[in-house]
Amino acid sequence: MDRFRTMESFVRVVRAGSFTIAASQLGLSRALVSRHVSELEGRLGARLLNRSTRSLNLTEEGAAYLEFCERVFRDIESNERAILRTRQEPVGTLKLLAPKSFGTMHLSDAVIAFAKLQPRLRVSLVLENTPYRGAYDFGERGLDLVLCFSTMRSASVVEQEIASVEWTLCASPDYLARAGRPQTPSDLGDHACLVHVDVMPNDSIWRFEGPTRPSLASQATAGLSPPKRGARRRKGPIAVKVRGAFFSNAALTLGKAAAAGLGVTLVPRYAVADDLAAGTLVNVLPRYRVASRTLLAVYPQAPVIPRKVQAFVEFLKVWMAEHDIGRRKPRVAAASTRE
Incomplete structure (x- = not known):
């Protein structure tokens, strides 16, 4: 027996005051809705409705159970709305990890500016120079996003280029x-x-x-010696x-x-x-x-990327470009280095 479906049938019957109307609203047969309520009463060991040919009345146990069911449905709807909001707007807590030098000099200003634009979002910025440890950082430490100069080349994460840092x-x-x-x-x-x-x-x-x-x-200003005539330039x-x-x-x-x-x-x-x-x-x-070295935003691969992560990555790309901290595309590929 589907517990949720029997609860839903019971609530619909009470609200409609009729098995027939409730069945029509649910797209089920009247017999199936009646069976749902009977099975629910059997499982609870209590009569929930007093039935007659002309009316339906809640028993004392039925009134208490109706209140419980409506509270459950309200909680479900509330939680579903909250989950949908996380896809539509930045909410909750965004936990970031970044290198200490870069974070102290530049990223902290960007994060503060972002936080001012997102009053419903709590932001936690951790600055340290420990090597990025892949899934451990996201799982055990609860991180949402890691900013680093080293690529992981892992199918379990997404790496977005933020800027090329000179x-x-x-x-x-x-x-x-x-x-x-x-x-x-x-x-x-x-x-x-x-x-x-x-x-x-x-x-x-x-x-x-x-x-x-x-x-x-x-050359003279830089203290360089002019190249010898005929010297080969590499x-x-x-x-x-x-x-x-x-x-x-x-x-x-x-x-x-x-x-x-x-x-x-x-x-x-x-x-x-x-x-x-x-x-x-x-x-x-x-x-x-x-x-140059490419600053990367790294976050876990998922069917749907949280809006808070998307919003910060988009903001940081623009902020880095506006403050002329790095070029968007590196001119020379380099070995990865975390800094």
């Missing part, structure tokens, strides 16, 4: 005066390199493209293995270390923008373009 190679003028200025990427093997890591490796691959042909004036992707004695998984820390004169570092431009503007850091190898 990276820069830089060092302090003091360090370059002591150690000399690299002329080509291969020269970095002779320099102290400050390396971004998630775990502590012995080396890292830095990627470049170029060189471009600078003017003599720009173009295209260049990968250089660098080694260093200083490692960190935080771009801000690497930027501070570089500004202190510890060596050359490769970090997101946003992490060192103030130092570059102040002159405490300068670009290294300006003729070579550093590979």
Whole structure:
């Protein structure tokens, strides 16, 4: 016996005051509706209706059970409306995980702006540099969305490109005066390199493209020696293995270390923008373009993506473009790095 159908038949009979009318409203036969009510009374062990040829009257038990049924149906309708709202507008709680440096400098402003636009949505932003752990982050930690610079290539998640974030190679003028200025990427093997890591490796691959042909004036300004006549100019992707004695998984820390004169570092431009503007850091190898990294929004694969996730991803794409934090499409593919 379908408990829900028998409850529905009972409520319809009471509201209509007739088995025949209730059966018509439900699209069932009168005999089936009558059987539903009889089966319900048998299961409960109580008479719910006093029947006569002219009227139907609720018993005391029937009145109590009717109140219970109507409360159940109201709860079902309320919950269904709530679920539908999650598909139509951002509601509930949106829990985000993002890298600490990027989150502190930029994402927190975006999340605050988004939260002001969505008063019915609670937002939880977690900033940390622990490696993204796939299904664990979404299941055990209850995350809705992870922002990272590393692709998972997993069928269980969706990865949306948010923006291509520009990276820069830089060092302090003091360090370059002591150690000399690299002329080509291969020269970095002779320099102290400050390396971004998630775990502590012995080396890292830095990627470049170029060189471009600078003017003599720009060469002099950058402290570069003009190329020798007849020298062959290498173009295209260049990968250089660098080694260093200083490692960190935080771009801000690497930027501070570089500004202190510890060596050359490769970090997101946003992490060192103030130092570059102040002159405490300068670009290294300006003729070579550093590979950009794509910021990804990662969330679980599902038949229907929650509206709160869709809304934030759409908002963040526009916000990143408006604030000129990254380019929407990367120009150079790069090895994935979480920052």
